[in-house]
Amino acid sequence: EVQLVESGGGLVQPGGSLRLSCAASGFRFSDHWMSWVRQAPGKGLEWVANIKQSERYYVDSVKGRFTVSRDDARSSLYLQMSSLRVDDTALYYCARLNYTGYRYFDHWGHGTLVTVSS
Amino acid sequence: DIVMTQSPLSLPVTLGQPASISCRSSQSLVHSEGETFLSWYQQRPGQSPRRLIYKVSNRDSGVPDRFSGGGSGTDFTLKISRVEAEDVGVYYCMQGTLWWTFGQGTKVEIK
Numbered sequence: 001e002v003q004l005v006e007s008g009g010g011l012v013q014p015g016g017s018l019r020l021s022c023a024a025s026g027f028r029f030s031d032h033w034m035s036w037v038r039q040a041p042g043k044g045l046e047w048v049a050n051i052k053q054s055e056r057y058y059v060d061s062v063k064g065r066f067t068v069s070r071d072d073a074r075s076s077l078y079l080q081m082s083s084l085r086v087d088d089t090a091l092y093y094c095a096r097l098n099y100t101g102y103r104y105f106d107h108w109g110h111g112t113l114v115t116v117s118s
Numbered sequence: 119d120i121v122m123t124q125s126p127l128s129l130p131v132t133l134g135q136p137a138s139i140s141c142r143s144s145q146s147l148v149h150s151e152g153e154t155f156l157s158w159y160q161q162r163p164g165q166s167p168r169r170l171i172y173k174v175s176n177r178d179s180g181v182p183d184r185f186s187g188g189g190s191g192t193d194f195t196l197k198i199s200r201v202e203a204e205d206v207g208v209y210y211c212m213q214g215t216l217w218w219t220f221g222q223g224t225k226v227e228i229k
Contacts, residue, residue, distance in 0.1 A: 035218075037167075045159075045167065045210055047218035057217070060119075093166060102173065103214030104157035108166040 009112030022094030
């Protein structure tokens with residue numbers, strides 16, 4: 001069974017930094033694209049970043065501030081967030097991206113909440 | 119960027135009756151590979167999104183056959199043939215043809 005478990009969320013001041021983690025199990029992690037998707041309180045879904053090996057892609061609003069990385073040996077995905085803004089407040093989901101031939105998110109974690117506030 | 123627009127944003131439905139959600143994209147979702155990467159997700163209250171449909175009309179495993187997807191180009195539809203209580207939640211369309219963007223979501227509730 002595929003499982004994705006996020007951690008690392010919390011309260012941070014504007015301009016601060018935070019590192020999110022996602023522990024994956026139940027599949028061969030290194031074979032898959034992985035993603036972060038966020039959901040502001042009471043709002044819709046927004047794709048944030050993807051990574052597969054050395055390829056990384058970001059939504060424009062986080063470019064230069066967020067860095068996605070992975071450790072295939074640990075089956076873990078990370079999101080280093082810096083220069084955080086109030087509008088980065090959201091529940092951050094780790095998701096597996098079924099990329100080749102499908103291009104959709106086929107498994108999701110339960111999310112970790114990031115609150116940016118002074 | 120491709121903008122996804124759903125309608126309606128709120129959909130009260132009587133149990134056992136059909137429901138239909140529209141999703142329109144600001145440009146064609148036909149990829150250079152010839153595929154159309156339009157998918158649908160269900161988010162029940164307090165839960166993570168769950169995949170329902172991929173590539174316009176393909177149901178994921180375990181998804182009841184009362185859910186169906188259709189459309190082409192820029193116009194797509196998710197239909198529920200007979201709404202059940204467990205279908206309450208917010209439904210999102212998403213395009214994966216050019217990066218990934220979601221619609222605003224349609225809240226399905228029971229009348």
